[in-house]
Amino acid sequence: MPxxxxxxxLLTRPQADAERFAASMPGWRCVISPILAILPVEHDAARLRDAPGLVFTSAHAVASAGAGRGRPAICVGGHTAGVAQAAGFAVTAGGGTADSLLPLIAAAxxxxxxxxxxxxxxxxxxxxMVVYDxxxxxxxxxxQRLLARETPVILPVFSPRSAQLLSAQASGARAPLWLAAISAAAARAFDQPSDRCIVALAPSAEGMRAAITGLL
Known part of the structure; x- marks a missing residue:
């Protein structure tokens, strides 16, 4: 398709995540409107700095743990692993889902x-430990204007929570909604009608790019 x-x-991830994904989609018009804001919350920072090892299911949590100093970190996927490695952790990456971390945790x-x-x-x-909201x-x-038109809009959803929040705000949209979901759980959480829906074969940025292309 030309x-x-x-x-x-319509990219609704937190701002930095949405901008990074938009940059990986050359030739596509991307409208960024975060449905979530990442806000730090008070936590026991000293306990994390002294922790022998960490588990990161989001790159947003890496900074809370302080300098890596070569400590082991089990990370959910490639991007989180890259952020943790840059912070000085000795990284082991999972397969993109929380379930993929279970055998790595058991072997720690x-x-x-x-x-x-x-x-x-x-x-x-x-x-x-909760470190951000x-x-x-x-x-x-x-x-909102995009959703009020009568031409299709592609909605990539990267988590069940963001899908749930987006579906609430997309209620009454006139635009045909084409959903690209990172997981079956994210697809189920979007409870508005969608004209097309594809679940990514892999829970990764690459998988989401393939799902978006598949919607065409």
Whole structure:
């Protein structure tokens, strides 16, 4: 499909994540309107700095753990692993889902702590600590105008929580909604009618790019 005929992408990830994904989609019109804002919350920073090992299910939690100093870190996927490695952690990457971390956690030789957001998709079998909140945000006027048109809009959703929040704000949209979901759980959380829906074969940025292309 010619680039001019492609439906626009409405990217609702936190700002930095949305900008990074938009940069990986050359030739696509991307409208960025975060549905969530990442806000730090008070936590026991000293406990994380002294933790022998960490589990990261989001790159947003890495900074809370202080300098890596070569400590082991089990990371959910490639991007989180890259951020943790840059912070000085000795990284082991999972397959993009919380379930893929379970055998890595079981094989760990040091005690682990899992710093995470207030809204957690899956509780892991290690002590956890809330280090940030995912505060809901209203769609921008540009995004609302996009949904009010009668031409298709592609909605990439990267988590069940963001899908749930987006579906609430997309209620009554006139635009045909084409959903690209990172997981079956994210697809189920979007409870508005969608004209097309594809679940990514892999829970990664590459998988989401393939799902978006598949919607065409």
């Amino acid at each position: 680039a001019d005929d492609r439906p626009p992408l 030789r040091v005690p682990l702590i899992h710093p995470h957001g207030r809204h957690l998709a899956k509780v892991l079998p290690v002590p956890g 995912q505060a809901p945000q209203p769609l921008s006027r540009t995004a």
